[in-house]
Amino acid sequence: MELVRNFPFFSIMLAMFSGPVCSVLPGKAARVVNAIVISIVAILSAVLLAFLMASGESFVFMMGHFPAPWGNEIRAGVLEAGMALFFSIVMLLSVLGGIKKLFDEVVVSKHNLYYVLVGLMLSSLLALVYTNDLFTAYVFVEINTISACGLIMIRENGRTIEAAVRYMIMSLIGSAMILLGICVLYDLTGHLLMSNIKEQVALLVADGSYPEPLLCTIALMSVGLAIKCALFPFHAWLPDAYGYSTVSSAAILSSLVSKGYIFLLIKIIYRVIGFEIYRGSGVIDVLFIFGLAGMIFGSVSAIRENDVRRMIAYSSVAQIGYIFMGIGMGTQFGMVAAIFHMLSHASTKSLLFISAIGLTDVSDGSRKFGPLTGSGYRNRIAGLAFAVGSLSMVGVPLFSGFISKLLFAEAAVTLTGRMLPVLIVLGISTILNAIYFMKTVIRIYTPVDEVNRVKKEGYEPVHMRQVPLYGVVLCAFVILNVFLGVMSDSIVNLIRIGLDMFA
């Protein structure tokens, strides 16, 4: 067997191993170890992706001496390797971009614990991406939930602890639903391995036996995962969790944690239940309608917000709505658009969070729109990056957001019954997006009376030379965003190949 086939296993184990190692190191060394581990994972995933593109077929990897239904198994295809690569790049950039803020907001003696959480979070995301076994997925959902709580509350002020408690309660309800769904499914099929369950489910549907429990398990797993990634009616935990946690955490949570769960849902749709059967159940319509509602109501909440970070957080609700709308379309095109939007949203949202922190820092730490006026002049690179992120979110050509909106519209045209609602809601949501993002961009580029500004403490301009790492990270995010927007054809092609490998 080629060595490259071991890479998914290597990357999961390496990320998990980095957790205990960081726990005994001092903060600075832990940071270096963490950055190195994430980079290695990115390189391994890139090599694996190249290998899979060349070989053209997915493979399974046996975890231990026993073959699949008895032992554990992981599986790697183009989509999995691509996701792992993308996740590790975004995670590296998010962690590096928030280092300065971490020193301001977190006690230095707890920095190494932060990197433990980041390492374990990465391992759980990788395992969710690669797993071929429902119970393994559940174990890593647990790790993901607990480390996300830690990431939120490491800032240790009242708001973040409240946000973490709220997140924990909502997230545990979601976990419980997923576990119940897995239990019912095991009771019906007698398997935990994804491919075996799929065979058995197909048999059950052909027989027509147990339709009620089957519907119930589909609903439980879908709703459980929807709660965890903050689909519209379940999003109450989101604004505080994203809005008040330290900036790396906010970027990781918004761009990666929710995406890991959505990827698991897509995996369940394709590899556990089967796409046709899932489409036949009514659950997909529920997701579709919730997605549409989220696109509108998330944006409306964002417009009403007077706090820039909470506004970005509410915008996540709308973007998750887009993704679920794509899944809810029930076609291959819709799914491709949803996956592309996952990538686009992940790269843009972390960019927005990290650039917003640069803007609030030159506005005396205030996040209200009043003090933010003119901050784009005081921190050029952050202002520029925020403008790029906003344009991408609104859907301006050249940036990734445009391509995903285009793909959604293209996918909608092929639908028979749902074309009109999709196109109308897409239009309305784009306008609402433009209202609140352009409002912010105009605000940060509005000149303020200089006499009042320069006098005040906390409003001094910041040069990129003072914060070189931060500037480099923002540039990298902008490049990633433009790359997704310009090279969209080959990426969409990659996603198509990956989805074909799924089935």
Added chain:
Amino acid sequence: MSRRKTDEEYKKTRAYRFFRWLSGEDEYYPDETRMDMDLLIPDEDESTLLERMKDKQLAKEKAYDEKTNSLLRIFNKLYRIVAVVFCIMLGALLVYNASYLPPVGAADKATNNEVPARYIEKGIEETGAVNIVTGMILDYRAFDTFGESNVLFVATITVLILLRLNKKEDLDKAEQSDHGYEPKNDVILQTVAKFLVPIIIVFGIYVILNGHLSPGGGFSGGAIIGAGLILYLNAFGFKKTERFFTEKTYKWVSFGALTTYCMCKAYSFFCGANHLDSHIPLGTPGAILSSGLILILNICVGLVVACTMYTFYVMFRKGDF
């Protein structure tokens, strides 16, 4: 800095203007476009600021007070009723769903397939563990169990983040209040603990070491040892436990246990997946030194669980070791 151009010349170049633009030093807008905005924050002295904040807080409180806001009162009542009705409906739905599931213990149930058959028939032969459950969780599905012990680890880390005190003063204060609340030198407790603690810990060690032979294993044995440590701490206080268990102990024990687990399993996964012989003898089933790596893994899991239990207790009580 050595520069070929003079300062005057350099100032005319685009690079100079670009860097000036980037640093925000340039005149970035002409005078006529400059806006005369109000001061960002109104100038006010401390007392008026405090009053303003107080007013704001009062207004907020009034808005969320049930007595003055009848709409809120109605909403809260409605919310409770809807929540109860929703929970009852969800429960009823799940019970209704459960009535459609295949009956428990039926011979033709889907769960009675080749998977448990192999665990039961070949379990001892393939893993060397007489206790089939241990063989399943630590050999057949060891990856899941590794994830599970990492769940414990990350839970401890989260508790450390939340409860470990950051400042020295807080720590002293916690120590004083702890002394005030806890009974000191309780003779009955100390005498009982003197007898019980060794027995409990030895029993815990037995459960861990015999995990592959009899019911038990790392998770249950670790919990027993943790309970013994907590009893010891309660009877004799922190001074005695700190002689052998500090934060350093916790860090290095859990690091060592997880690293050993990770190394062992990484080796065996790698060998298994690449179809190599792992050269780990399984031994004779029933002997204490048998069943390959399971004994080592059980010890690792037991150490992690015991440390986790003890650390949870200490953190909740005092906030530091």
